[in-house]
Amino acid sequence: MCLNRNEVKVMSDYDIAIEIDARGSFCPGPMMELIKAIRQAEVGEYLSLLSSDEGTRNDVPAWINKAKHELLEIINEDGHDRYIVKKLH
Amino acid sequence: MKKVVILGGGFSGISVANKLAMKTKRKDVGIVLIEPRDHLVYEPQLLFWAFKNYPLSKFTKPVTKVLNPRVTWIQTKATKIDDTQRAVELSNGETIYYDYLIIATGASMEEDKIGATHDDNVHHFYLPKATEELQKSLSNFEGGTILISPTTIPFKCPPAPNEFAFLLDNYLRKRGIRDKTKIKFLYPLLRAYPVPSVAEKIQELYEKRGIEFVEFFNFESVDKDNKKVISLEGDEFEYDMLVLVPPHEGQEVIKNSGLGDREGFVHTDRFTLKVKEKENIYAIGDCTDLPVSKSGAVSHFSSGTLVKNILSEIKGKSANHKYNGKTICFVVTSFRRSLLLDFSYNYPPRRYGIHNSFIYGLFKKVFKIAFFQVLVKGYM
Numbered sequence: 001m002c003l004n005r006n007e008v009k010v011m012s013d014y015d016i017a018i019e020i021d022a023r024g025s026f027c028p029g030p031m032m033e034l035i036k037a038i039r040q041a042e043v044g045e046y047l048s049l050l051s052s053d054e055g056t057r058n059d060v061p062a063w064i065n066k067a068k069h070e071l072l073e074i075i076n077e078d079g080h081d082r083y084i085v086k087k088l089h
Numbered sequence: 090m091k092k093v094v095i096l097g098g099g100f101s102g103i104s105v106a107n108k109l110a111m112k113t114k115r116k117d118v119g120i121v122l123i124e125p126r127d128h129l130v131y132e133p134q135l136l137f138w139a140f141k142n143y144p145l146s147k148f149t150k151p152v153t154k155v156l157n158p159r160v161t162w163i164q165t166k167a168t169k170i171d172d173t174q175r176a177v178e179l180s181n182g183e184t185i186y187y188d189y190l191i192i193a194t195g196a197s198m199e200e201d202k203i204g205a206t207h208d209d210n211v212h213h214f215y216l217p218k219a220t221e222e223l224q225k226s227l228s229n230f231e232g233g234t235i236l237i238s239p240t241t242i243p244f245k246c247p248p249a250p251n252e253f254a255f256l257l258d259n260y261l262r263k264r265g266i267r268d269k270t271k272i273k274f275l276y277p278l279l280r281a282y283p284v285p286s287v288a289e290k291i292q293e294l295y296e297k298r299g300i301e302f303v304e305f306f307n308f309e310s311v312d313k314d315n316k317k318v319i320s321l322e323g324d325e326f327e328y329d330m331l332v333l334v335p336p337h338e339g340q341e342v343i344k345n346s347g348l349g350d351r352e353g354f355v356h357t358d359r360f361t362l363k364v365k366e367k368e369n370i371y372a373i374g375d376c377t378d379l380p381v382s383k384s385g386a387v388s389h390f391s392s393g394t395l396v397k398n399i400l401s402e403i404k405g406k407s408a409n410h411k412y413n414g415k416t417i418c419f420v421v422t423s424f425r426r427s428l429l430l431d432f433s434y435n436y437p438p439r440r441y442g443i444h445n446s447f448i449y450g451l452f453k454k455v456f457k458i459a460f461f462q463v464l465v466k467g468y469m
């Protein structure tokens with residue numbers, strides 16, 4: 001399930017293995033950065049992607065769904081969104 | 090006298106060397122170019138060359154013919170940059186010292202990382218030798234499934250694989266074997282091009298021309314024994330011919346010198362073109378990590394800023410000229426048609442042009458003359 005909350009989540013809720021700061025980068029930059037990081041991460045690890053690009057809201061959930069990983073949350077932070085993703089396989 | 094050393098004599102390195110030679114005096118500034126190859130290739134032509142055999146000399150020129158005679162050319166490779174000593178080690182065993190260094194080493198085509206070669210009917214059109222093999226294979230092709238896919242992003246000239254798909258469709262129709270051939274375009278994104286408005290147009294044309302689009306295909310590997318290409322998402326497709334964009338990385342010299350990101354692309358300030366956190370080093374063209382396309386157009390539009398900044402520094406002023414990310418790009422949609430895109434850091438790509446104009450398609454070929462006579466020589 002994917003929650004979309006209008007509040008800042010306390011980051012210690014997730015043990016983030018890789019944080020990707022793609023703020024300021026236009027589509028498809030943030031998604032391609034996430035894909036690169038997923039390739040490097042271990043199965044079961046959590047990743048956090050920061051993106052200020054509107055298109056990411058469409059692309060990332062669709063890709064996660066296709067690639068069968070898990071999108072835990074999209075957190076709206078100041079001027080950007082934070083996507084919390086778990087690598088499942 | 091100040092010494093400017095330029096690493097790499099592709100379009101970026103040679104045009105910057107020539108611009109500096111025109112704007113400075115021999116007694117004030119010495120310019121040295123380090124480049125192992127003896128010819129400059131007009132790369133956009135490779136795309137067309139894949140479909141028609143003519144001498145490579147039609148779109149290459151000897152370095153000596155395009156380089157300002159004031160520039161000293163050393164035909165060797167740089168192996169390591171030591172910014173603390175302002176020195177570059179060369180593969181001929183020498184060390185060269187600089188006051189200002191310009192890195193223009195381009196992207197490395199990592200063919201070995203594909204895991205298959207032209208003998209397996211796996212091809213690309215990013216280097217002359219590989220394009221020649223593709224040309225031979227295409228001329229012997231009598232029908233089957235041709236798959237087209239990028240491997241890594243970013244890659245040079247973002248529309249090149251789309252353009253290849255359009256030209257391939259044209260070519261197969263001319264040869265009368267289009268109905269015996271399936272063309273599938275596999276792409277890492279949800280749409281067939283990064284820019285939604287352009288992707289919409291491209292997908293409309295794909296549909297018209299019977300080119301199948303497969304979304305979210307992030308290349309993982311080739312199973313050459315079973316003639317299959319496999320994605321990170323777990324999809325597999327069989328092919329008779331596979332045309333990839335080869336994996337792109339930065340050059341060894343960048344990785345050895347700790348100046349780049351994970352892939353070896355140089356950390357570059359997007360406005361000043363200075364290498365981040367370094368003094369007296371600049372970078373230009375495909376070797377950089379700039380958030381713009383890897384294209385000759387970006388090199389061209391950014392070279393003026395780089396030259397102005399170096400000249401300011403030589404005069405003891407600060408390097409405050411800024412590149413705004415401006416570039417243009419033609420997307421070829423057949424042998425005679427194309428779309429024109431216009432980008433900058435400040436606005437997302439805008440699309441211009443009437444799709445069925447002859448001018449744009451021809452532009453790319455005619456542009457070759459301007460490339461060698463005007464742009465490379467630093468006149469613009």
Ligand SMILES: Cc1cc2nc3c(=O)[nH]c(=O)nc-3n(C[C@H](O)[C@H](O)[C@H](O)COP(=O)(O)OP(=O)(O)OC[C@H]3O[C@@H](n4cnc5c(N)ncnc54)[C@H](O)[C@@H]3O)c2cc1C
Binds near residue numbers: 096097099123196340
């Ligand atoms: C098929 C195709 C179509 C294209 N179409 C277009 C287009 O339509 N429009 C457009 O704008 N762009 C296009 N491009 C992209 C364009 O050709 C490149 O972006 C441009 O050539 C980049 O120039 P560069 O000098 O930065 O890199 P390169 O041309 O790659 O030059 C780098 C140079 O550095 C040298 N070098 C490497 N390592 C070292 C070292 N260690 N020491 C010294 N020298 C070294 C290399 O030998 C090379 O000569 C296309 C490219 C391809 C392949």
